[in-house]
Amino acid sequence: MGNSHAHGDHRKFRNNGNVPSPDKTASAPSPSQPVPPSIYQPEHILIPNSSIHASYMATSLPYSHVDSALRALAAQAEGFGRCAIGGLHGPIYYVTTLLDDGPGSLRDGCRKKEPLWIVFEVSGTIQLGSYLNVSSYKTIDGRGQRIKLTGKGLRLKECEHVIICNLEFEGGRGPDVDGIQIKPNSKHIWIDRCSLRDYDDGLIDINRESTDITVSRCHFAQHDKTMLIGADPTHVGDRCIRVTIHHCFFDGTRQRHPRVRFGKVHLYNNYIRNWGIYAVCASVESQIYSQCNIYEAGQKKIAFKYLSEKAADKEEASSGCIRSEGDLFVIGAQAGLMTEDGEFCMFHPSEYYPTWTAEPPTDSLKQVLQHCTGWQCVPRPADHPLAAQ
Template structure:
């Protein structure tokens, strides 16, 4: 689909989306002193599903709407050319190639009985190999990890063509590694690990302390791409990226039923996180989420074309002067009048945080949602390399750009 045709399609679908929803009432809301007064949409909860376009299962032809998906989706030969995916990442993680230079590794066994000497054919045996690997799955699998899964560098975990769940056990850990892609898997109901001896490479195993219960834990790692993952109900966070992790893109994911969703930087005293750069693009923050979408410290965070349909406390928070650029997102506030604010600053008086660079540019605010900006009127936030930035589409298109967030059903069809 050409760019012009795509824009035409988006305009038509948005017009249909707008005409199908319940009538909106416009109210004039007072904003911060450095923001203009503007009209904002007020909606009821009953319209959230129709706004998302997910009130019924999509059964039409394959559609690739956003620029990441257009790079690889809806190709007849996707299963024979899986590694095309590695060229498609955008944002701060754009240099991530995963296991593109390696062989395919077929996971045939969903067991995880021996974490020191894992059985060949298991996911654990695949991820500890030192050589680059593109890991795929022979069939649908429910994998209950008995200990945290320690992933080596230069790996792609590619769940396309199978229905893969990592659930009811431990989560995935990326520690001091680089160049990892995790794509098209379900991660949910992850619990704390008991610690103990775990193999983390072909030639090393060691003692690990108790795990927190994160779905995906990124520690001191770089060039990481998380794409089309469905995540919910983990014991701690869904995604944590800490201790100097950087060059990360989180895209096309669907998050539901969780409290602490995404943590980017864990300590107000760990100054090396000032180099952290993370892109969040085309994600859907959905049902029963409470806070941290994300919660940021120190670094630079580009939040672009995401759909925020639910939060109970706040959506985007931070401390220790992070730079947060929010562009082209849709924010639908909860009905609770006390939680309409999208933003939340931690551990700092206004005299301090008003100098932090938190910008909202082209965002769409509904049901009374509002974003409290801060920092200088013309901050130097765009002085980055062109490849590091995803150019935001108008926020009115967000429902379509994120329509296929989360895992995709690719078995026997165009993905």
Template sequence: MAATCATGMEAYDPNPENATRKFNQHVHLALKKSSEEIRGLVDGDNGDDGGNSTGRRILRGKHKKYKGPCMATNPIDACWRCRDNWAENRKKLANCVVGFGHKTEGGKDGDYYVVTDDSDDDVLNPKPGTLRWAMIRDEPLWIIFARDMHIKLSHELIMQSKKTIDGRGANVHIAYGAGITIQFVQDVIIHGIHVHHILPSKGAVIRDSMDHYGQRTMGDGDGINIFGSTNIWLDHISMSECQDGLIDAIQGSTAITISNCHFTHHNDVTVTFNHFGKELIQRMPRCRLGFFHVVNNDYTHWKMYALGGSMHPTIISQGNRFVAPEDNDAKEVTNRNYAPESEWSKWIWRSEGDLLLNGARFRTSGPLVSPHYDFTKMEMIDAKPATFVGKLTKFAGALECKKGSPC
């Protein structure tokens, strides 16, 4: 616990604006480099004119697949996608994270481990070949899958530090059982899987490392629970219908990037190049204390509000597209909790270059100028960044990747 706290302090950035500036610079450079391609997508016939287009993702099953050439439409994807040999150099992915979680390396320094068994029958002494067996190893591991799998976790999946779950090349679902717990660890990457229909799990004696096991209480039903952990990157995950939260990051967790994810059918979701889709109600994210950079996300549905906060958080919303619901009582993007207006009016909540559609309203607050909030033109996203949101989030969610072909 003490070691975890020390690591958390190392990962903590006392000047979070620096990470924001670096992130915006990555986006600016990526957009500048591919300006002709971007212009074609924004002005072309892709059904993405700043409105509410639903045909933007190359997800399995429910959505019409994009059939054109491979396109890496944001700086994270441009780092690794659209290469025939991506499967021969999987660990290149670890060099691609930006934002607050930019130091995350996952299992980059470890061996590959191939999951060959989709069972989860023994949480005290997991079988070799299972996902659980790999996650409790002490050493770094880059975990991949031998084939398509539907894994029903009998109890929460607990892990050690320096792990990567890489679902590329297989159709991997964690579903209809318990969720994933990232607790008091560092350096975790989860990429390219589906997490859905997660249910509360009963308490049990569960092994959480090679030399330790203990009694765990009942799981809440979170899809992914991040608790007291640092340097975490969640990328290209499709998530829906979890009993509690889709993603919860609590108890001093810091240095986290959540990118290229697709969220649907839920109440609480916790933020770049993500698409927040159908049947979401509120808290996308809900922010408590801290500094939150919400950039280039696509909010096409909500039922109560999109961004919420309490206890004096700072929220910088840049280049997001907010499409309000038809309900006139739910047009407001923001919601402040547990504070009178005399208090929350001092919180710094900024909307910069956001696209507000169908009557969406963003209520800003706080002083007009922050002493540390000074971006140059190079560090900022382009003047009308929200017009690119459809492109930047076009391939949010788990991708369909095949070895030997661009992903």
């Protein structure tokens, strides 16, 4: 497929003095050679033998067990959103109508203050006349049906512990209309297996001190400004933002995969192809750890862009920093050079969470991400609340 960048093999095991240094010029594993997924381990973490053995299985996606029971999703995200429990401790709320509001509607369930696990008894399109505000401790679980939200999007405002799973978002219209807007002061959010396309503003926007968020297995298409993390250089409080984006497919979207101001972002095992301006942008003080992703160029070849902006409490402008480890750049894709002012301290994910599932960026991974991201035709699992709690 091409050459890997920075490090040839991303897997790390406890340092016993016998582990060779990574070969910075090594090529990615050949697609013809079976290469297993692995549980990434920082050198100071020793995972159980069972996890090590699991790393020698065929290419697969993380947390496949969550479809074994309805509430098995709770607290199973990888990365910064790993604590999100959604409506784990609440009753099931059944959406029985595609109307925008009223009894049995999605909006009616999302506005309720108590924890709820929201599921759907109907399939179809919900035409939103205004942003749908989601309150804390909610799971919006689209498994078992096919639900598309259009017109407007979801707004997660000053809320916590929200899980959004297996929905479609398409055709949002109006100024500042995003598919999923997370601001201000929201935390412990997990967005999983959603398909998003064709909104007038962003598909997912995260800003105003919202943090501890994971976006996984989502499919982004037919869009310009895909994902913005940190909206303005005057919002210095956004230094708290932490986001993990993994196993997503950015399918010909033009830019912002993501664009980041201030925040810390861990990208791994994503497939970004045929961007129109750039793939990933690091602006003021951002730190982006790009690991084992596939960057497949179209006409535009430079994947990483660095933009200098002046934080409101600083005298000089600065850009952000991108560290690329084990990334694969193909069809002429190039990382691009970091600006001098972007070379500052870079976080490592192991400072915040001990393990995550990553594998080398092979053709096998690319095929999986093309077919297993976004909305999935999966049945709604049975509810076993006592076992889950």
